[in-house]
Structures are given as C-alpha cells and as structure tokens.
Amino acid sequence: MNKEELGYRKYRMEGGDGPCSYRQNSNYQKLSLDSAKELMNELIDQNLDLRNSYNVCPLDTFRIADFGCSVGPNTFIAIENIIEAVRNKHKSMNLESKIPEFQVFFNDHVDNDFNCLFKNLPSNRQYSAAGVPGSFHRRLFPRSTLHFAHCSTSLQWLSKVPEEVTDKNSPAWNEGRIHYGGAAKEVKEAYFIQYGKDLDSFLSARAQELVPGGLMALIIMGFPEEAQLSESILGETFKTLGSCLQDMATEGIIEEETVDSFNLPFYYPSASELETLVEANGLFEMERTEELVTPIKRQKPDVRAAALHLRAVLGGLIKEHFGEGIVDGLLKRHFEKFVQNPIVSDQNYIKEAHYFLFLKRKMDLPTPWAGQS
Amino acid sequence: MNKEELGYRKYRMEGGDGPCSYRQNSNYQKLSLDSAKELMNELIDQNLDLRNSYNVCPLDTFRIADFGCSVGPNTFIAIENIIEAVRNKHKSMNLESKIPEFQVFFNDHVDNDFNCLFKNLPSNRQYSAAGVPGSFHRRLFPRSTLHFAHCSTSLQWLSKVPEEVTDKNSPAWNEGRIHYGGAAKEVKEAYFIQYGKDLDSFLSARAQELVPGGLMALIIMGFPEEAQLSESILGETFKTLGSCLQDMATEGIIEEETVDSFNLPFYYPSASELETLVEANGLFEMERTEELVTPIKRQKPDVRAAALHLRAVLGGLIKEHFGEGIVDGLLKRHFEKFVQNPIVSDQNYIKEAHYFLFLKRKMDLPTPWAGQS
Numbered sequence: 070m071n072k073e074e075l076g077y078r079k080y081r082m083e084g085g086d087g088p089c090s091y092r093q094n095s096n097y098q099k100l101s102l103d104s105a106k107e108l109m110n111e112l113i114d115q116n117l118d119l120r121n122s123y124n125v126c127p128l129d130t131f132r133i134a135d136f137g138c139s140v141g142p143n144t145f146i147a148i149e150n151i152i153e154a155v156r157n158k159h160k161s162m163n164l165e166s167k168i169p170e171f172q173v174f175f176n177d178h179v180d181n182d183f184n185c186l187f188k189n190l191p192s193n194r195q196y197s198a199a200g201v202p203g204s205f206h207r208r209l210f211p212r213s214t215l216h217f218a219h220c221s222t223s224l225q226w227l228s229k230v231p232e233e234v235t236d237k238n239s240p241a242w243n244e245g246r247i248h249y250g251g252a253a254k255e256v257k258e259a260y261f262i263q264y265g266k267d268l269d270s271f272l273s274a275r276a277q278e279l280v281p282g283g284l285m286a287l288i289i290m291g292f293p294e295e296a297q298l299s300e301s302i303l304g305e306t307f308k309t310l311g312s313c314l315q316d317m318a319t320e321g322i323i324e325e326e327t328v329d330s331f332n333l334p335f336y337y338p339s340a341s342e343l344e345t346l347v348e349a350n351g352l353f354e355m356e357r358t359e360e361l362v363t364p365i366k367r368q369k370p371d372v373r374a375a376a377l378h379l380r381a382v383l384g385g386l387i388k389e390h391f392g393e394g395i396v397d398g399l400l401k402r403h404f405e406k407f408v409q410n411p412i413v414s415d416q417n418y419i420k421e422a423h424y425f426l427f428l429k430r431k432m433d434l435p436t437p438w439a440g441q442s
Numbered sequence: 443m444n445k446e447e448l449g450y451r452k453y454r455m456e457g458g459d460g461p462c463s464y465r466q467n468s469n470y471q472k473l474s475l476d477s478a479k480e481l482m483n484e485l486i487d488q489n490l491d492l493r494n495s496y497n498v499c500p501l502d503t504f505r506i507a508d509f510g511c512s513v514g515p516n517t518f519i520a521i522e523n524i525i526e527a528v529r530n531k532h533k534s535m536n537l538e539s540k541i542p543e544f545q546v547f548f549n550d551h552v553d554n555d556f557n558c559l560f561k562n563l564p565s566n567r568q569y570s571a572a573g574v575p576g577s578f579h580r581r582l583f584p585r586s587t588l589h590f591a592h593c594s595t596s597l598q599w600l601s602k603v604p605e606e607v608t609d610k611n612s613p614a615w616n617e618g619r620i621h622y623g624g625a626a627k628e629v630k631e632a633y634f635i636q637y638g639k640d641l642d643s644f645l646s647a648r649a650q651e652l653v654p655g656g657l658m659a660l661i662i663m664g665f666p667e668e669a670q671l672s673e674s675i676l677g678e679t680f681k682t683l684g685s686c687l688q689d690m691a692t693e694g695i696i697e698e699e700t701v702d703s704f705n706l707p708f709y710y711p712s713a714s715e716l717e718t719l720v721e722a723n724g725l726f727e728m729e730r731t732e733e734l735v736t737p738i739k740r741q742k743p744d745v746r747a748a749a750l751h752l753r754a755v756l757g758g759l760i761k762e763h764f765g766e767g768i769v770d771g772l773l774k775r776h777f778e779k780f781v782q783n784p785i786v787s788d789q790n791y792i793k794e795a796h797y798f799l800f801l802k803r804k805m806d807l808p809t810p811w812a813g814q815s
Contacts, residue, residue: 210545211570
C-alpha cells in the first residue's frame, strides 16, 4: 500500500448502520441538499440543452455520477433530485417520450463501505446503479461519458495535510494546534494552496469525463468572506478537540509528538476564493454561485447531535492516527468541555457557509486537456 | 427483505481474504479461464466488427461486464483476456490509434463482498472500473450500452431451488437427497425447467443491454451428454454431503425436516440442452460451442483442495439453511467420509464439463424485446 493509498484510508466516514455510523449521523449534510433542490431544478431547466449538450452519443442514456457519495441516504436524495429535474425539463419541452434511461455512478474512496451503500440502494429506483471506487482527484471514467456530475459537502476534505504544517523548520509549522483556525497566516496559506491543487485536480478530471456542455453541481462547505474561522463554532470545535488531545498528552495517555503531527485535512474556502480557483482552472463556465440558506443558519447548535456527527466524520481519522483505543475517551472529553463553551448558547455565532456552484463544462477544452486521457 | 432477496443472500461465495474465502479457493475456476483464453482471442478476432458492431455510439468507450464476478482474482484475469483480444484485433487491422478506452462493470449479487473486490482491483489496470450489485437474471444496465458480456462458472447457480422438489405431494419430491443425482427423473426435470427459465431470463436481459451485434462469452459448468451425474465425482460429493447431513440428523444435531428441505441450487446442463435453450431464447446467434479441455480432465481429484473449494462455495448456503454452527463439523465429516470413496483414487472418474459458448446479439430483436425496458 503506497503512501497516497494510506492517505485515502484515513479519509472515510464511519461505515455500516450503527448508532455511530455516518449513515445515521448525516442529517447536517441533508439540510444542504434540501436547500439546493429548488436551485438545482431551476438551473437544470436553464442549462440542460436537449439538442446540443450530448453530442457524443444519441441520448439513450443519461449518466450521472455522485462524487464522495459515502453510504447513503443523502446520495440517493441528491440523485433523485437531479433525475426529477431532468425529467421535468423534458416534460416542459413536450419531450416526455424522449426521457432517457438513467445510469448512476456512486463514487467514493476504495475504503468507503460500498457493501452498506449497495444494500441501502432504494428498491424502487428508476435507474441502473454502479459503484466506482477511487479518489475523485483523479480520472475515474472514460472521456466524455458523463452528462451530470454532483459532489456535495465532500470537497472540504484535502487529499492530504499540507506538509509544511508538520515541518518544524517551516514558518507554517502548526505547533499546538490541529487546524488553521487561530494559527499564523502561513498555516492558512499552506492549507489554501493544498485546497487549490485539489480542486484543480477535481475539476480537470471531471472536465475530461463530462461531455462537452455537461453539467456539474457542487455543494461546498466554506466560510463567509472576512469572517475568522477561529471565532466560529467550527473553529471552537476544532480548538476544543485540540486542547483535549493536549490534556491527554499531558496525562501521558498519548504522545506529545503524535499530537503535534496531527492536523485536520479540511479547508473551508470563501466564495471569492472559489471563484478565483474555478476561473484559474479554466475548463468550466460558472453558471451560478449562491450561498445556501440552510435551517442551521437559524439554529442554536445541538451539541449532542454535533458530537455524534463529529464522531462519524472524524472517528476514522483519529483511529488511524492515534490507534483504536482513544476515540471514545477523546470524544467524551470533547463533549464535556464543549457544552461549557459560551458559543453553544449563542444563536448568533458565526456559522460555516454552504456554497452552491453550478458549472458547465466548456464545449472545447484547451490544450493540454483536449484528448488527454 | 422479500423472499427473492433472501434467496440471493444464500447464494454468495465466502467473502474476504481468509483461508476459507472464495478468493483463496477459486483456482478450479481459473483453470477454465486459462483454457478459454486462446478461444476467446480467436473468436473476438473473428466476430468483433470494428465498423458495424457499435452502431449505437461512435466507439470512444468499449464497455465490458462480467456477470457473477465474485471478489477476484478470476474476474480480473477474464477482463484482461478480453481487453487484450480487443486490442489485438485493432492492431491486426492497423487501427491501433483507434483503440478505445475500456470501462468494466463487475456484477454480482448485492451480498457479494464488493469491498473486498474493490480492494483487490489491479493497481495497474488499464480500464475504468465499476461494481454493479444485483441478480443477473434481471436488467442491470441501460439499453444497448454494453459491447461485451462475460459470465464464467456462475450459471449453474439457479435463482431458486425448484419448489416441487421440497413438496411432499409432488412426484418430484426429493426425499433423502440434496441434489438430483441418483434421484427420480422428475427431480432432474424440475431442476432442468428451472435452469431453462433462469438461462432465458439471463439471455433476455443481456440481449437488451448489449449493442446490436454485441458479443458474449459464457463458460458454463455442465455435464457430458448421456453420462450420469450420480456416477461422477460431483454426484458423489453431493451424495456424501447428503449422507453426512442424514448422520447429523440421526445423531440429533440437526432436524430431519431441515435436511429434507435442503436442496442444492445447481444444475449442470449438457451441450445439447444448452443449444436447445439458446435457440429457444432466440435473441443470440450461437457462434461457437466447445467443451474446454482443462487440466482437471487429466488429474486425480485433490480431496483437500476440493474440500476447501466446497467450503468456499457451499459455506454460505449451509449457514443460511442450518445456522452458523454446523459448517465446520459437516465439512469435517464430509472430508473424512469422502477420502475413503474409491472414486478419489480413480483417474478415469467421470468429470463435469466446462462448455465455452460464444454468442452474438442479433442485430434486430424481435417483438416484444425491441425497445422494452
């Protein structure tokens, strides 16, 4: 197993159906999907060109891929929304008899629990289903074979923690912290550079896989312009987690060095950063960027639900870095410390943002992408 | 979970990588693949029409599906053989620059261990890979999207045990046996009727999924014309297994009734039965039928390897019917009884046959298949 594959292993959601699984603790992500549904319908209606968009093949089959699908159920909801919008467009153009068959590809890392995903596939689904294992930072499909790509609340995961932040000789060394919130500006810059590389790989791979004019909807966890991550609930969550790890090191439960080398592989871009990165990639037209208004925006944090969610998302990372034993103890400490944080009773705390991006693959790809495998 | 899904659950190979797994005990199936390789190359060379066969889409992508793939490694070998033959054909026609990209779909029941399959995917593969869960007796792909279908040593599995053989009031009631070898002719007839229905469902689904002129290679475990299954090593194996179950019932370890209701869902057709069934289905041209000459034909049985193979294939069935506890004990008894059988030292015992069928999907499907989803 090479280093990169090892990296992928860490970055998976908690599998199965149990009370700690991602499947049972992904309602947070579902709220973004619900908020995006109407937008999706509107933008597919505006941008799906039933005559020209599918110039690779007479359109008998409409192929959709969800990148970073996890084990469900959110991925199934997203797919249903897309299919419904494509059907609606056909109906509105009096092309109901031409509605294609749908083939749907569910992608995630090779360590995703695909057995669980497949068992959860809706039994009344109106599409052919397939699972595609592998990192979405690379090509996963043959050239020009997808008509719609979707990726929801997955792109905040970096393909790796930027090396500088664990390098004692770098100005970006992130001593005593596990994330860039509240750290020196060099730390955040290192994270941003890695995010830029990863998003560029993602967009370049998708541009080759999508047909010319093919559509892509991204729901991206980001952060409001000008706000400080360290003053947000997310920043506080990570800061508390870091301090619990420090406590455990002080008590001799884990090694100080293991804590120093632990950094969370997440980056939360602003809307303008996203626009800059999509523009720099150059392979897509940006049809729309919107910040989704999710119910989370108006709620006080639910600390218990957040703790379970944190476990589902971070459990694998923590196990991989510190070993099996500490997950329960660490998250218990985190919960006990975090409920006392004044931020949890503040309805107006700063929240992360969910950006909805709707992109169209350019009709002609510039060199060197044209024809490249 | 409905009854049919329950049926599928029983019919899976032992997952994972352990010493009892199908993955570690499928060398028997590999021998057929090796024997078929040359034939495959020859028949793809003869039948792959690079101008007309792919009239659904300009051929940028060549789509291959392996039905009943299990967890590897045999499925990967089969796919490599097919891709190599398609490449060879391009080279021999001086069309090397037109070699398409390959997209490969690995199909098996939803209870197959796809996580294991995905982890075993060759890292140097020259194709895009996807897993497709579901019974191959139904449609799994959109219309006219596959160029090549493959299915090796899987079609002997019936979708269910024919009901009559467990019905005390039927002339096909299979009292005191777990298979049709040595049973009344009505038992074998009931098995054959079920096999015919299942093969027809398989062929009809594939005919819709393949492009007109699309190719299909089947390696079918069958039995020589006129030979008696009961006089073969396979028949003796099942007979011994049945008698061990009877012993365990006599000793009160399992219920007599549970033994009576246990029948193996396998049928081994003759070459002429296969020809009759493919002809009756009517959706494919039969380009070739051959009996493969595998090294097994010239070997004395290796009882220890056969025991592990038996466990990998039947372990799931036995667990499902009798519960977790009895598998070890039953297979130990079987081994001890079977090594004493004179057939295991007889180099000329009757062996099962492996038939290689090479089919071409007819250019026009008759009603009611044309356009049916």
